[in-house]
Amino acid sequence: AQKITQTQPGMFVQEKEAVTLDCTYDTSDPSYGLFWYKQPSSGEMIFLIYQGSYDQQNATEGRYSLNFQKARKSANLVISASQLGDSAMYFCASLDDSWGKLQFGAGTQVVVTP
Amino acid sequence: DTAVSQTPKYLVTQMGNDKSIKCEQNLGHDTMYWYKQDSKKFLKIMFSYNNKELIINETVPNRFSPKSPDKAHLNLHINSLELGDSAVYFCASSLGQGMETQYFGPGTRLLVL
Numbered sequence: 001a002q003k004i005t006q007t008q009p010g011m012f013v014q015e016k017e018a019v020t021l022d023c024t025y026d027t028s029d030p031s032y033g034l035f036w037y038k039q040p041s042s043g044e045m046i047f048l049i050y051q052g053s054y055d056q057q058n059a060t061e062g063r064y065s066l067n068f069q070k071a072r073k074s075a076n077l078v079i080s081a082s083q084l085g086d087s088a089m090y091f092c093a094s095l096d097d098s099w100g101k102l103q104f105g106a107g108t109q110v111v112v113t114p
Numbered sequence: 115d116t117a118v119s120q121t122p123k124y125l126v127t128q129m130g131n132d133k134s135i136k137c138e139q140n141l142g143h144d145t146m147y148w149y150k151q152d153s154k155k156f157l158k159i160m161f162s163y164n165n166k167e168l169i170i171n172e173t174v175p176n177r178f179s180p181k182s183p184d185k186a187h188l189n190l191h192i193n194s195l196e197l198g199d200s201a202v203y204f205c206a207s208s209l210g211q212g213m214e215t216q217y218f219g220p221g222t223r224l225l226v227l
Binding site: 031032033035037044047050052089093097098099100101104107 | 169220
């Protein structure tokens with residue numbers, strides 16, 4: 001089974017700055033998918049971005065980009081030009097089987113300050 | 115239009131009671147899931163159904179029983195509630211099994227007193 005590690009329990013970032021959230025994974029399966037979700041204080045889980053293990057390009061979605069380094073088994077999320085509304089818990093997750101068993105990391109709490 | 119909806123949003127109940135949480139998705143997805151988020155925010159899959167068929171059944175007490183009347187609905191029934199069942203329960207859905215993005219409902223906060 002895949003293991004996801006998010007080493008940053010929490011971080012502060014100033015508005016308009018970029019922030020990188022770390023995520024490493026551990027799998028021997030050549031085919032896997034990596035996901036990032038945002039959980040604001042209201043509690044819902046919002047899908048942000050996806051990276052497939054065979055994708056050649058790093059995924060981007062608006063201000064979100066995924067820095068995928070396959071050899072290092074890392075899939076860091078970069079949020080550019082942080083906004084106050086980006087304050088939330090961010091989860092890295094992975095799928096490495098055909099059953100859809102999404103494995104989550106422990107999450108990183110981001111606080112954006114004015 | 116809400117894509118994945120859950121009812122109720124909050125559930126406060128006494129130990130020993132039986133309760134149900136309902137989930138509906140209007141995305142036309144074939145696969146639905148239940149996840150549990152504990153007090154430390156850790157998320158873990160409990161069950162998944164693909165086209166009304168049980169696919170994933172993690173190590174969950176058999177007091178928890180999912181039911182899928184059709185592929186747009188997945189309900190979770192919990193018997194004999196215990197204090198440790200207090201958590202946020204999320205329903206999710208995806209187009210199919212496997213390497214598909216899962217979209218989550220708003221969560222149901224269950225508090226067992």
